[in-house]
Amino acid sequence: MKRISTVSEMQEISINNKKSGKRIGFVPTMGFLHEGHLQLVRKAREHNDIVVLSIFVNPLQFGPNEDFEAYPRDIERDEMLAKEAGVDYLFYPSVEEMYKEKRTSVIQVVERSNVLCGVNRVGHFDGVATVVIKLFNIVLPDKAYFGMKDAQQVAVLEGVIEDYNIPVAIERVPTVREEDGLAKSSRNVYLTNEERAEAPVLYQALHLGKQLLLEGKTTNFVKNSIKEMIEKETTGHIEYIEVLTYPDLKSKSRNDKELIIALAVKFSKARLIDNIVFTF
Ligand code: AMP
Numbered sequence: 001m002k003r004i005s006t007v008s009e010m011q012e013i014s015i016n017n018k019k020s021g022k023r024i025g026f027v028p029t030m031g032f033l034h035e036g037h038l039q040l041v042r043k044a045r046e047h048n049d050i051v052v053l054s055i056f057v058n059p060l061q062f063g064p065n066e067d068f069e070a071y072p073r074d075i076e077r078d079e080m081l082a083k084e085a086g087v088d089y090l091f092y093p094s095v096e097e098m099y100k101e102k103r104t105s106v107i108q109v110v111e112r113s114n115v116l117c118g119v120n121r122v123g124h125f126d127g128v129a130t131v132v133i134k135l136f137n138i139v140l141p142d143k144a145y146f147g148m149k150d151a152q153q154v155a156v157l158e159g160v161i162e163d164y165n166i167p168v169a170i171e172r173v174p175t176v177r178e179e180d181g182l183a184k185s186s187r188n189v190y191l192t193n194e195e196r197a198e199a200p201v202l203y204q205a206l207h208l209g210k211q212l213l214l215e216g217k218t219t220n221f222v223k224n225s226i227k228e229m230i231e232k233e234t235t236g237h238i239e240y241i242e243v244l245t246y247p248d249l250k251s252k253s254r255n256d257k258e259l260i261i262a263l264a265v266k267f268s269k270a271r272l273i274d275n276i277v278f279t280f
Helices: 007-019 035-047 075-085 124-139 148-163 186-190 193-198 201-214 219-233
Strands: 002-004 024-029 050-055 089-091 143-147 169-173 237-245 258-266 271-279
Touching: 002 007, 007 024, 007 050, 007 089, 007 124, 024 035, 024 124, 035 050, 035 075, 035 143, 035 169, 050 075, 050 124, 075 089, 089 124, 124 148, 143 148, 148 169, 148 258, 148 271, 186 271, 201 219, 201 237, 201 258, 201 271, 219 237, 219 258
Parallel strands: 002 089, 024 050, 024 143, 050 089, 143 169
Antiparallel strands: 237 258, 258 271
């Protein structure tokens, strides 16, 4: 595995790989790798000749009061895990390498971004779209792998790819969970022991919601039931619970087929998100 820190070197390698007819699979991450990230790498390994993993904590997608500085980082460990998982190129640029001082244009996401995490994280998805478009132009992947843990991110990026006719196929990878159902996340390290013990309730509550919807209960009834369960069984503060269509992220109406139930819960230090997407 080769570690690369400049845009020009990464781009040159990708251009050469494509010239020799290689298929490039790409896994963008912010590092502090766990089983969820490695599952994306495995999928990329199965279906491509070359696997590129990027590690870049993107300042553009963090708000002023969010955890950009404190975001967990461990590049040495990540490098080992990436190598073991079969990554060919680890792209690890600095912030200065990715963002020059002056920009001529900005990307603004106008759909799928004003609900769920987009309500409190203003500008977050503009930052995500910007960095992913840049990374696609640097890595030139045929296929990019994203986790459904961040289902709104997948929905936004699928829209952006269509808007700009970007020739990259997105692969939606199901959420990897701990044995007790908690979605794996780099931010789980922020949980206290007590909060860690409560956190699986989020996934249980999502399942309850799905079951109630399939039984024909109203959206409001479902949201309230999830809320009651989380409030009763955890110390977390609910930021949102929503039932929407997927991937459009609109209010549910009668004939919708794909639905998402998504939630965000804030614990003392960790803000956890989770969701389930299913056919109604
Ligand atoms: P992050 O490093 O948190 O930006 O995540 C990088 C990629 O890994 C994103 O596509 C995430 O959706 C994905 N990912 C993170 N956690 C999980 C998980 N538990 N299961 C599947 N994919 C995940």
